[in-house]
Amino acid sequence: MITVHHLNNSRSQRVLWLLEELGLRYEVKRYERNKTTMLAPPELKKIHPLGKSPVITEDGRTIAETGAIIDYVLERHGNGRLIPPPGSDDRLRYTYWLHYAEGSAMTPLLLKLVFMRMPLSAPMLLRGIVKNIAKQGEARVADPGIKMHVDYWDAELAKSEWFAGNVFTAADIMMSFPLEAAAQRGDAKSRPMVKAFLDKIHARPAYQAALRTGGQYDFAS
Numbered sequence: 001m002i003t004v005h006h007l008n009n010s011r012s013q014r015v016l017w018l019l020e021e022l023g024l025r026y027e028v029k030r031y032e033r034n035k036t037t038m039l040a041p042p043e044l045k046k047i048h049p050l051g052k053s054p055v056i057t058e059d060g061r062t063i064a065e066t067g068a069i070i071d072y073v074l075e076r077h078g079n080g081r082l083i084p085p086p087g088s089d090d091r092l093r094y095t096y097w098l099h100y101a102e103g104s105a106m107t108p109l110l111l112k113l114v115f116m117r118m119p120l121s122a123p124m125l126l127r128g129i130v131k132n133i134a135k136q137g138e139a140r141v142a143d144p145g146i147k148m149h150v151d152y153w154d155a156e157l158a159k160s161e162w163f164a165g166n167v168f169t170a171a172d173i174m175m176s177f178p179l180e181a182a183a184q185r186g187d188a189k190s191r192p193m194v195k196a197f198l199d200k201i202h203a204r205p206a207y208q209a210a211l212r213t214g215g216q217y218d219f220a221s
Contacts, residue, residue, distance in 0.1 A: 002026040002073070005047050005055040007040050008033055009216050012054030014173050015069055016214045020206035021173070024077055028213060066177075067098055070170050082170040090165035097163045097171040105178035108145030112185050115142055143186065150188045153179065157193035176201055180219035 002019065006012045006028050019026045031041050031053065045051035048064045055064045056072075063072050074083055084090035115134040122130035153175075156163065164171045179198055182188035189195045201207055202220060211217060 002056050002058045004028050005031065005044065005053055005057070006214055007031045007044070007053035008214075009218055010040075010053050011066055011177050013210060013214050013217050013219075014066055014177060015054045015056065015073075016210035017176070017207050018070060018073060018082070018170060018173050020209045020213075021204075022073070022077060022081060024073075030215070065102070067102055067174060070098065070174065074170060082168070082173075084164055084167070084169060090167070090169075094164035094169055094171045098174050101171075101174040101178055105149055105175070106181075108142050108149060109178060109181045109185060112138060112142035112146060116185075146182055146186045146188075149178070150182050150186065150191055150194060153188075153197075154191035154193045157197055162197075172197075172201065177219065184219055184221075 002024065004012060004015055004019070004026055006016065008030070010033075016026075016028070031044055033040060040051055040053060042051065044053060044055070047057065048055045048062060050064065052064070054066055054069055055062060056069055057063075061072075063069050074081070084094050115137040118134040118137075119127050119131040160166050162168050162172050163175050176198075179188060179194055183194070183198060189198065207220075211220060
């Protein structure tokens with residue numbers, strides 16, 4: 001059986017959602033973030049040297065990184081589900097979005113998070129200066145980058161119902177986190193196709209089941 005090493009309020013929520021969509025049996029081992037640093041607990045390093053989530057274990061194997069986990073689960077348990085046929089144009093789009101989600105899409109969102117947290121870790125005497133620098137970083141680097149990607153998503157979703165075509169796939173599961181993060185850290189919901197996508201995924205029974213299993217996940221709001 002698959003064990004999901006699940007960190008609260010994290011990207012591992014997507015793994016739970018994938019398993020629910022496939023109707024697979026799994027167990028969850030929970031880890032809680034440090035309430036001050038928001039970092040994962042050191043116990044996760046016993047599972048994987050980087051100490052991050054998501055990580056799954058099954059039959060003596062340890063698989064980390066969401067995209068790699070999705071590939072593994074679909075190859076071993078998917079039976080052709082949630083992935084377009086090999087050689088099709090939709091399969092090419094699927095592969096692109098699967099890798100784009102943790103590559104290009106997350107870069108400006110992570111920069112935004114870093115800039116937001118910079119003043120909190122600065123010494124009190126320097127906090128005002130650091131806050132001003134961080135705001136400039138957001139305005140000049142992170143926010144324009146996020147806007148560019150959000151506009152791109154909205155235009156691409158206008159071409160088909162889902163990211164890899166007119167059928168829901170695991171690429172949509174992968175893309176859920178960047179869109180949810182952009183909605184939380186920016187104005188992504190002002191784009192009609194992005195909002196429609198978020199509304200659709202949040203209404204899926206498997207998504208709701210994963211929320212009940214995973215617990216706190218602020219990005220679902």
